[in-house]
Amino acid sequence: MKNSVFIVFKRPLGSTHYFLNQTKQRVFSWFRTGEILQENEKLKSENRQLVSANLKIYELEKENNFLRKELGVVQRKNFKIAVARVFHQQFDGQFQTSLIDVGDNEGLKPGMPVIFDGEILYGIIKEVYQTSAMVYLITDPRMTLSVKIKNSANQPDGQEIMARSRGALDNGLLLELVANQEEIQAGETVMTSGLDGLPSALLVGKIMTVKEGRGGIFKEIKVEPEFKSSLIDRVFILKPL
Amino acid sequence: MSNWRFIFVSAGIFLAEYLLSFFWPFLLRAELFIIFALAVFFLDSMRKINFAIIFAVAVFFDFWSSSTFGNLTLILFLTILFIFLIKRVMLVDNRPNFSALLWLTGFYYFYLFTKGILYNFGGPYIFPNLSIINLIETVSWVSAMLIIYKIASHEKKIPRF
Numbered sequence: 001m002k003n004s005v006f007i008v009f010k011r012p013l014g015s016t017h018y019f020l021n022q023t024k025q026r027v028f029s030w031f032r033t034g035e036i037l038q039e040n041e042k043l044k045s046e047n048r049q050l051v052s053a054n055l056k057i058y059e060l061e062k063e064n065n066f067l068r069k070e071l072g073v074v075q076r077k078n079f080k081i082a083v084a085r086v087f088h089q090q091f092d093g094q095f096q097t098s099l100i101d102v103g104d105n106e107g108l109k110p111g112m113p114v115i116f117d118g119e120i121l122y123g124i125i126k127e128v129y130q131t132s133a134m135v136y137l138i139t140d141p142r143m144t145l146s147v148k149i150k151n152s153a154n155q156p157d158g159q160e161i162m163a164r165s166r167g168a169l170d171n172g173l174l175l176e177l178v179a180n181q182e183e184i185q186a187g188e189t190v191m192t193s194g195l196d197g198l199p200s201a202l203l204v205g206k207i208m209t210v211k212e213g214r215g216g217i218f219k220e221i222k223v224e225p226e227f228k229s230s231l232i233d234r235v236f237i238l239k240p241l
Numbered sequence: 242m243s244n245w246r247f248i249f250v251s252a253g254i255f256l257a258e259y260l261l262s263f264f265w266p267f268l269l270r271a272e273l274f275i276i277f278a279l280a281v282f283f284l285d286s287m288r289k290i291n292f293a294i295i296f297a298v299a300v301f302f303d304f305w306s307s308s309t310f311g312n313l314t315l316i317l318f319l320t321i322l323f324i325f326l327i328k329r330v331m332l333v334d335n336r337p338n339f340s341a342l343l344w345l346t347g348f349y350y351f352y353l354f355t356k357g358i359l360y361n362f363g364g365p366y367i368f369p370n371l372s373i374i375n376l377i378e379t380v381s382w383v384s385a386m387l388i389i390y391k392i393a394s395h396e397k398k399i400p401r402f
Contacts, residue, residue, distance in 0.1 A: 017263070089266060090307045091266045092269070092270075092272050092306075093369075094369055095307040127309065142361050169267075170267040
């Protein structure tokens with residue numbers, strides 16, 4: 001029954017969603033022209049750095065493939081991608097979910113990760129209907145993820161801090177099980193660890209605040225989810241091959 | 242309040258929630274339809290609205306809720322049952338506005354606590370947000386819904402001859 005209702009409503013709601021997103025984008029960009037120019041300059045310089053980093057990665061990838069061949073190790077599993085459109089978002093103060101316009105017809109299954117723009121994690125599929133599916137956003141309190149914190153200047157090379165994230169609605173995400181002794185700073189990147197069945201290295205967000213925990217054992221860390229600052233229209237679902 | 246006005250206001254709430262989810266998603270920290278439905282059931286002592294209409298609209302909102310189909314309707318009706326019992330035991334019909342505001346806020350929190358159990362059944366209990374700011378927001382939304390209810394239920398009186 002739920003599926004039949006979604007079939008009727010998803011097309012008009014999907015179009016409205018797209019239209020509203022475009023309108024919002026235009027209104028916001030109108031008021032932020034100065035900011036956008038500054039951001040553009042910053043992005044240009046970042047882009048130049050990324051080009052050189054990309055070349056290094058290309059070389060490393062070649063070397064990695066060569067070493068895998070030599071060692072006989074199977075390459076990491078790839079994923080097939082399904083494209084979907086968000087047609088409804090629900091923010092009710094206690095939970096955060098959204099509905100997408102593909103479902104069982106595209107072979108979606110509960111537990112599949114939903115990402116957008118450059119592997120930013122948006123949520124996880126929880127319920128699948130014939131032609132639609134319900135996604136729990138990573139900020140929903142029912143969502144826990146195994147994550148790792150990267151790019152700290154205080155950590156020795158290659159060492160990553162593992163943690164568990166829990167959705168905290170408009171406060172973003174809270175990181176749990178990070179010992180007080182660990183040195184973590186605001187602005188560091190949080191990504192999936194790959195230990196809970198999700199692909200590793202999907203971008204979750206950036207650390208906003210770090211406090212010493214009241215109990216004296218674990219830190220209290222707030223994470224700003226990456227998707228919060230973006231306009232979500234189309235998303236991708238990673239399907240294991 | 243007539244059946245048509247109830248449906249009209251509910252449709253308006255759905256559209257308002259839909260638009261807010263784009264332009265200001267983190268503003269809406271309350272379920273407006275639930276507050277409105279509770280206000281109608283608590284304040285409409287004349288029972289002008291057909292119960293089947295409330296049920297049908299609740300089912301429609303259930304389709305878009307953030308959990309398995311049926312949970313929202315079930316919790317709403319548990320809360321309505323709770324209101325019914327309170328009204329029977331404590332005779333709280335025809336209360337002044339401020340008292341109605343307090344009662345409705347209480348009923349809404351009862352709804353949220355029940356929802357915490359059912360929406361994550363089998364998992365850890367999800368507590369509703371109990372901060373002062375959230376309480377102020379909830380009271381504001383309840384006041385807004387009370388005003389909408391008062392406006393929607395206002396009917397022209399026919400003068401006596």
